[in-house]
Amino acid sequence: MRVLIHGSELAAASAAAALSWxxxxxxxxxxxxxxxxxxxxxxxxxxxxxxMRRLEEGLSQGSLRLVADEGDAVGGEPFDVFWLAxxxxxxxxxxxxxxxxxxxxxxxAVLVNNSTFPVGETEQLESRLDGCRAVALADxxxxxRAWETFTRPSRWLLGCDDDGAERQVRELLRAFxxxxxxxxxxxxxxxxxxxxxxxxxxxxxxxxxxDIAGLADSLGVDVxxxxxxxxxxxRIGYEYLYPGCGFGGPNFSRDLMRLADVQSASGRHSALxxxxxxxxxxxxxxxxxxxxxxxxxxxxxxRVAIWGAAFKPGTARIDQAPVLTLLRALWxxxxxxxxxxxxxxxAVLAEVGEHPLLEVFRGDPLEACEGADALMLVTxxxxxxxxxxxxxxxxxxxxxxxxxxxxxxxxxxAACGMHYRGIGRRADP
Numbered sequence: 503m504r505v506l507i508h509g510s511e512l513a514a515a516s517a518a519a520a521l522s523w524x525x526x527x528x529x530x531x532x533x534x535x536x537x538x539x540x541x542x543x544x545x546x547x548x549x550x551x552x553x554m555r556r557l558e559e560g561l562s563q564g565s566l567r568l569v570a571d572e573g574d575a576v577g578g579e580p581f582d583v584f585w586l587a588x589x590x591x592x593x594x595x596x597x598x599x600x601x602x603x604x605x606x607x608x609x610x611a612v613l614v615n616n617s618t619f620p621v622g623e624t625e626q627l628e629s630r631l632d633g634c635r636a637v638a639l640a641d642x643x644x645x646x647r648a649w650e651t652f653t654r655p656s657r658w659l660l661g662c663d664d665d666g667a668e669r670q671v672r673e674l675l676r677a678f679x680x681x682x683x684x685x686x687x688x689x690x691x692x693x694x695x696x697x698x699x700x701x702x703x704x705x706x707x708x709x710x711x712x713d714i715a716g717l718a719d720s721l722g723v724d725v726x727x728x729x730x731x732x733x734x735x736x737r738i739g740y741e742y743l744y745p746g747c748g749f750g751g752p753n754f755s756r757d758l759m760r761l762a763d764v765q766s767a768s769g770r771h772s773a774l775x776x777x778x779x780x781x782x783x784x785x786x787x788x789x790x791x792x793x794x795x796x797x798x799x800x801x802x803x804x805r806v807a808i809w810g811a812a813f814k815p816g817t818a819r820i821d822q823a824p825v826l827t828l829l830r831a832l833w834x835x836x837x838x839x840x841x842x843x844x845x846x847x848x849a850v851l852a853e854v855g856e857h858p859l860l861e862v863f864r865g866d867p868l869e870a871c872e873g874a875d876a877l878m879l880v881t882x883x884x885x886x887x888x889x890x891x892x893x894x895x896x897x898x899x900x901x902x903x904x905x906x907x908x909x910x911x912x913x914x915x916a917a918c919g920m921h922y923r924g925i926g927r928r929a930d931p
Contacts, residue, residue, distance in 0.1 A: 503674055505529070506581040506606060508599060510536035512546070513616045513641045514587035516652045519553055521585075522560035523653075524677040529567045531575045533588055533595070538568050545818030549845045552649040572599065576606030583674055584634075586627070587616040587641070589752075590760060593623065601630050612670045614639050618757055621694045621764055624661060635667040638690045640697035645751065646816020657684045661693025698761040702775065705758055707742040708749055709781040715745035715926030725926025726908065745925040747880060747906030748786035750813035750822035785925075786827035789878050789904045792923045794835075796876075796902055802836035807874035807898075809867055810881025812846035820849045824906070825880050833859050842870035844883060868893055876902035882909050891918040 503526050507518050510533040522528040532538055541547055548554050560566030569575045584607055588596045596617065613636040615624045628636035638661030644651045655678055662668045668687060672679065679685065688696070711729065718725035725745055733740035749755070758779060765772040794801065813823035820826060825841075832839055841850065842863040851862065863870040867886060871877055877898055879886060887909055895901060895918050903915055905924040912929030915922040922929040 503527070503582040504579060504608075505583045505585055505674070506531065506575060506603065507585040507587065508575075508596070508603070509533050509587035509589075509592075509617070510541055511587045511589055511617070511641075512550070512645065512648050513643055514585070515541065515547060515550075515553060515557065516643055516648045517585050517587060517616065518566055519556035519560060519649065520652045520678070521674070522563075522566035523556055525565065526674070527565060527567075528560065529569060529575055529581070531569050531572065533592055535592070537570060545845060545848050546645075549816070549818040550646065550648050551816075556649065572602055576603060580608035580611070581606055582608055582611055583670070584611060584613045585616060586613060590618055590756060593617075593619055597627060597630060600627055604631055604634070607631075607634055609633060610635075610666070612637060612667050612674075614671060614674075616641055618697060618753070618760060619694070620760065620767070621691050621698075624690045624694065635664050636690075637662040637664075637667050637671055638693045639671070640693055640700075641753070642697075645753070645814060645819065653678055654681075655679075655684050657686050659693055659696060660685055660687045661690035662687055663690055695764070698757050698764060701754055701757040702761045702778070704742045705749065705754065705782070706774065706778050708744075708746070709778040709785075711743050711745050712748075712785045712925070713781055718926040719928075723926075724912075724928075728926075745908060746785070747789050747925060748782050748824040748827070750820070750824060752819060752821040755822040783827075786824040787831060788925065789880070789906050790828055790831040792904055793832075793876060793878070793902075796921070796923070797900075801832075803838075804876075805838045805840060805874045805899075806832060807840045807842070807871040807877045809842050809870070809877065809879050809886045810883055811841060811843040811850050812881050812883075815881060815883045818845040818849055820846050820853060823881075825850070826853065828878070828880065829854065829857075829860070833857065840870040840872075840874055842867045843881065844885060846881075868897060871897040874898055875900040876904060878904045878906060879909065880906045882907040891915075895919050 505521055505526050505528045507514050507530045518528055518530040586596055611634045616639045618641055624636050624638040640659035715725045718728055729743055732738050733743050762775050811820055811825040813819055838859050840861045847862045847864050901920040903920050903922050908924045908927055912922040912927050916929035
């Protein structure tokens with residue numbers, strides 16, 4: 503098939519790489535806000551396993567063509583599929599682009615809306631098309647695993663009200679549906695709401711577990727016992743049941759706000775969503791509060807090492823990441839920060855600039871701990887899971903480890919001569 507992809511989101515890059523890989527003739531028009539030179543230099547794209555290699559392979563083999571403007575995109579052989587993957591704040595741009603690019607579509611073409619828009623937006627896009635059909639394909643990609651989740655999907659959540667459009671989408675994605683049936687079809691509005699509701703449910707589980715971790719802390723209970731007891735219940739399970747220092751990310755946080763907007767627009771206020779968001783923002787400050795309590799508020803002039811800035815392992819993005827809240831709180835108290843992250847340092851510097859209280863490190867994580875009073879673990883990169891404990895203890899002046907992801911064994915940390923504070927976990931009073 504001839505496929506036109508528009509957008510600069512991870513979903514657009516993944517579709518361009520994967521669809522050209524399996525033989526489709528793909529033309530990719532990035533959004534004007536992030537053209538190809540900017541995308542190819544961005545840390546979040548270059549850090550995605552396999553993705554840049556596959557994009558470059560498609561470009562070199564000719565199955566993928568990059569264009570800089572709409573005029574270059576149309577004019578040749580018409581497209582069978584228009585794949586739209588833009589951010590929610592580009593919704594009006596996308597609608598206007600659909601009208602302008604419609605001349606490049608063949609009769610009976612399908613618009614695949616792979617963007618997270620308000621419920622009902624796919625129908626609105628179809629109304630701008632002349633005889634073409636529009637389907638909603640939920641963006642279920644995982645940052646840090648985009649190539650894998652696109653090419654070996656656990657499911658495709660397809661919002662479709664037309665049998666012919668479904669057949670065309672199935673053919674488009676047939677190479678990724680071979681092992682087993684992964685399509686789940688439902689009406690378009692249902693698919694759009696389901697995408698938002700999924701992230702709302704996952705966020706609710708995280709925030710609820712964080713709330714329980716706070717209670718466990720107050721009661722002197724190790725929350726790990728509680729987590730394992732809850733997860734063993736088959737009605738609950740273990741997924742998204744790990745307490746931590748808050749979640750972030752461009753899609754997760756954005757989808758929650760979008761769901762809240764949908765609720766508000768329908769005349770229904772969601773007190774539950776408000777609480778989920780409030781708990782998460784409060785949790786982003788929890789490591790700072792533990793540091794404050796340990797030093798009885800005397801923080802000015804201290805040095806703190808932080809391991810991890812990205813909102814999750816495997817990505818270079820820091821959108822709504824807990825580290826941003828943490829940095830602001832520490833700097834307000836005059837704390838010097840020695841920050842290590844294997845991928846997200848450029849994004850941090852782009853966000854906060856060259857701050858006088860900030861030093862950054864990308865090599866040996868232990869280097870960031872030199873002369874620090876305490877270490878805060880914020881992002882659970884695999885490189886942080888098993889440090890050289892004697893060397894780490896030597897470098898921390900006050901021997902304090904604040905574990906924002908509960909990845910360490912409190913008893914082992916204590917046996918190494920350090921004070922451990924986790925989220926609902928502690929090894930000493």
